[in-house]
Amino acid sequence: xxxxxxxxxxxxxxxxxxxxxxxxxxxxxxxxxxxxxxxxxxxxxxxxxxxxxxxxxxxxxxxxxxxxxxxxxxxxxxxxxxxxxxxxxxxxxxxxxxxxxxxxxxxxxxxxx
Amino acid sequence: xxxxxxxxxxxxxxxxxxxxxxxxxxxxxxxxxxxxxxxxxxxxxxxxxxxxxxxxxxxxxxxxxxxxxxxxxxxxxxxxxxxxxxxxxxxxxxxxxxxxxxxxxxxxxxxxxxxxxxxxxxxxxxxxxxxxxxxxxxxxxxxxxxxxxxxxxxxxxxxxxxxxxxxxxxxxxxxxxxxxxxxxxxxxxxxxxxxxxxxxxxxxxxxxxxxxxxxxxxxxxx
Numbered sequence: 001x002x003x004x005x006x007x008x009x010x011x012x013x014x015x016x017x018x019x020x021x022x023x024x025x026x027x028x029x030x031x032x033x034x035x036x037x038x039x040x041x042x043x044x045x046x047x048x049x050x051x052x053x054x055x056x057x058x059x060x061x062x063x064x065x066x067x068x069x070x071x072x073x074x075x076x077x078x079x080x081x082x083x084x085x086x087x088x089x090x091x092x093x094x095x096x097x098x099x100x101x102x103x104x105x106x107x108x109x110x111x112x113x
Numbered sequence: 114x115x116x117x118x119x120x121x122x123x124x125x126x127x128x129x130x131x132x133x134x135x136x137x138x139x140x141x142x143x144x145x146x147x148x149x150x151x152x153x154x155x156x157x158x159x160x161x162x163x164x165x166x167x168x169x170x171x172x173x174x175x176x177x178x179x180x181x182x183x184x185x186x187x188x189x190x191x192x193x194x195x196x197x198x199x200x201x202x203x204x205x206x207x208x209x210x211x212x213x214x215x216x217x218x219x220x221x222x223x224x225x226x227x228x229x230x231x232x233x234x235x236x237x238x239x240x241x242x243x244x245x246x247x248x249x250x251x252x253x254x255x256x257x258x259x260x261x262x263x264x265x266x267x268x269x270x271x272x273x274x275x276x277x278x279x280x281x282x283x284x285x286x287x288x289x290x291x292x293x294x295x296x297x298x299x300x301x302x303x304x305x306x307x308x309x310x311x312x313x314x315x316x317x318x319x320x321x322x323x324x325x326x327x328x329x330x331x332x333x334x335x
Contacts, residue, residue: 002204002236006122013120021116036265038239039122074300087264087298095261096297099268107118 003043006105010044010062011051013107018056023112026060030108035069037105060110069102126240129208133215133243134333140220142173143326144228146242148266149250150259151232154276156184157309158250158318159227163191165319170224170326175214177206177231184229194218205236208243225326234263245330246271253277253286260294267295272303274318279308 010031018026033039041064052058068081073089074096080089088095121127137144147155156176163172173194176184185197196214198206206228218226228244230237249270251259254277260267267273273295275288292304303321307314 002239005203005207009122009125012125013118013122017116017118017120021114023114023116037122038235038265074297087261094297095294096300104121105123106121109115109117109119111115113114 003040004047006039007044007047007051010107011048011055011057014057014060014110015055017107017110018112021112024056026057026110026112028111029057029060029062030065030110031062032065032067032104032106032108034067034102034104036099036102039105041066065108067102067104070100071097072100073097123239123241126208129212130241130243131333133208133211134245136212136215136220137226137243137245138330138332140223142220142223142226143322143330144226144242144244144246145322146228146230146237146244146247147250148230148234148237148247148270149232149252150234150255153232153250153252153255154274154309155229155232155250156187158274158276158307159229160187160191161307161309161312161315162227162319162322163188163193165315166225166322167191167193169323171222172225172227173218173223175211175218175226175228177210177229179203179231194223200231204231204233205240206230206242207240211242225322234259234266238266238269246325248272248274250274250276251291253280253284257286257288257291257294260291260298264298267302268298270295270299270302272305272318272321275304275306276309278306278313279311 014026014029072079073094075094076092078089078091087097149155174188176197179200182197185195188195196217198210247270249266305318
């Protein structure tokens with residue numbers, strides 16, 4: 001599990017942005033988590049509650065926006081969201097697929113005062 | 114007030130990985146990030162490769178493990194420069210761990226650097242280290258379902274090694290369907306079937322590395 005390091009990285013990003021905007025308090029972090037990013041929101045929440053003490057994010061909540069994995073079949077071009085994490089094409093059962101989206105995890109925006 | 118940020122959580126790691134890559138490119142060092150489950154044969158493959166290529170290329174190794182320096186000691190015995198990184202609780206090497214390790218290596222005298230990642234088929238796929246190629250080892254005893262269970266790792270690989278081929282006669286492992294699954298996820302991947310125990314297939318793997326080490330490497334994107 002590397003969610004501790006990831007949460008630290010999220011915190012660094014939001015504190016950096018808040019400082020640049022001369023904001024003293026962050027009250028909301030809008031985080032986008034792709035299904036294939038490997039980031040587990042419950043773990044991020046757990047570490048965030050621990051790490052946010054004594055800084056501008058202390059009163060902040062995280063809004064997790066989950067982006068489903070989207071794959072495309074290389075054989076028949078069908079785009080699909082994998083069910084039960086199985087990467088086979090639902091139309092032709094091919095396992096020749098590529099990732100279209102769901103790979104990234106990023107801080108979309110922060111709300112500050 | 115809402116501030117648009119749009120910063121990827123791996124951006125800090127990626128920036129450090131890009132710096133590592135600059136250092137490696139400056140010294141013209143081909144760097145391979147070796148990933149697999151624990152016990153698939155990362156160290157054995159590196160040792161076999163050292164044995165075949167040590168007269169042709171100047172090699173070095175960075176070893177990543179949660180604990181111990183068992184692997185570094187094995188490399189050290191071969192007279193090859195090696196740095197051990199112990200990650201403690203961390204499940205993968207990260208770019209910032211590689212930078213100080215590079216400082217400990219004689220970079221002027223290295224052509225090929227192996228970075229042996231922590232044994233794990235999940236997390237190492239998430240962190241770029243600055244490497245030129247990602248190599249994933251999957252071994253016969255692990256079963257032929259690994260590309261289906263851990264697709265992302267195989268999607269990212271430049272080369273996949275099927276190791277412990279000497280055990281094929283004793284275990285259920287369908288090499289054809291395994292290869293098909295990997296090629297489905299990743300049509301450009303190079304696949305090598307080897308046995309680090311008997312040495313079978315190691316020549317083809319080493320010949321790929323020699324070619325990659327000689328080839329001019331394109332500058333990194335971005």
